[in-house]
Amino acid sequence: MSHLLELRGVDAAYGAIAVLRGVSLEIADGGMVALLGANGAGKTTTLRAICNMGVKTRGEIRFAGRRIDGLATEAIARAGIGHVPEGRGTFTSLSVEENLRLGAYLARASERRIADDLEKMFGYFPVLRARFHQQAGTLSGGEQQMLAIARALMGQPRLLLLDEPSFGLAPIIVQDIFRILRVINREQHTSILLVEQNARLAFELVDRVYLLETGRVVTSGPPSQIAADETVRRAYLGQ
Numbered sequence: 001m002s003h004l005l006e007l008r009g010v011d012a013a014y015g016a017i018a019v020l021r022g023v024s025l026e027i028a029d030g031g032m033v034a035l036l037g038a039n040g041a042g043k044t045t046t047l048r049a050i051c052n053m054g055v056k057t058r059g060e061i062r063f064a065g066r067r068i069d070g071l072a073t074e075a076i077a078r079a080g081i082g083h084v085p086e087g088r089g090t091f092t093s094l095s096v097e098e099n100l101r102l103g104a105y106l107a108r109a110s111e112r113r114i115a116d117d118l119e120k121m122f123g124y125f126p127v128l129r130a131r132f133h134q135q136a137g138t139l140s141g142g143e144q145q146m147l148a149i150a151r152a153l154m155g156q157p158r159l160l161l162l163d164e165p166s167f168g169l170a171p172i173i174v175q176d177i178f179r180i181l182r183v184i185n186r187e188q189h190t191s192i193l194l195v196e197q198n199a200r201l202a203f204e205l206v207d208r209v210y211l212l213e214t215g216r217v218v219t220s221g222p223p224s225q226i227a228a229d230e231t232v233r234r235a236y237l238g239q
Helices: 043-051 073-079 096-105 111-124 126-130 141-153 171-188 199-205 223-227 230-236
Strands: 003-014 017-028 032-037 056-063 081-084 159-163 191-195 208-213 216-221
Touching: 003 043, 003 191, 017 032, 017 043, 017 056, 017 191, 017 208, 017 216, 032 043, 032 199, 043 056, 043 073, 043 081, 043 159, 043 191, 073 081, 081 141, 096 111, 096 141, 111 126, 111 141, 111 171, 126 141, 141 159, 141 171, 171 191, 171 199, 191 199, 199 223, 208 223, 216 223, 223 230
Parallel strands: 032 191, 032 208, 081 159, 159 191
Antiparallel strands: 003 017, 003 056, 208 216
16 A cells, blocks of 8 residues: 655744654555653644644654655645544534535535535434524534534545544444444545553554654554554553
């Protein structure tokens, strides 16, 4: 598989505070990758650097063969990168329908295409059909996470960035969301870059893992290889 996303020697900082130091990673077209690390390791900053959201970066970021470092956030989204931020980022005062239609805005889709994509989202997340005219802020945490993922998918991204999708959710809801992510990857050929504290679930979902420590990639490889590392097992798998 060819590389859809490539980071080469990426530094990132908030003002004078350096967070990422020479980060390099790659995601195959159609691949699923997990970015693991302790709190403060730079996982969220990596996603924000890819999207050029509030961080200063140096280094090279390529998407679909084109350099995107330095592009405006909206241009990066239009290029085909969907971002589900930590905390979900739903517009709580708007309805489920309005949230989903906002997601379709960047794709500049026709009304027919929007209708088709809505049906696709209802297939993945049936609860959104039942809540379609409901205010997003009245949804449960799991329903809001599903809405956030669906809203990002309405933009027809080739790559989906997910920041802690399991945070604060009941295990049965998390299992359901991760099952749906597998289906989305398979059916829509959507690549996924996942930041996740639940390493066990992440290892079951992805085909490659990168481990960050203090802003640097310290190891990477297939989940089976990373999980075999005794230090990783103790730190992330509770063994």
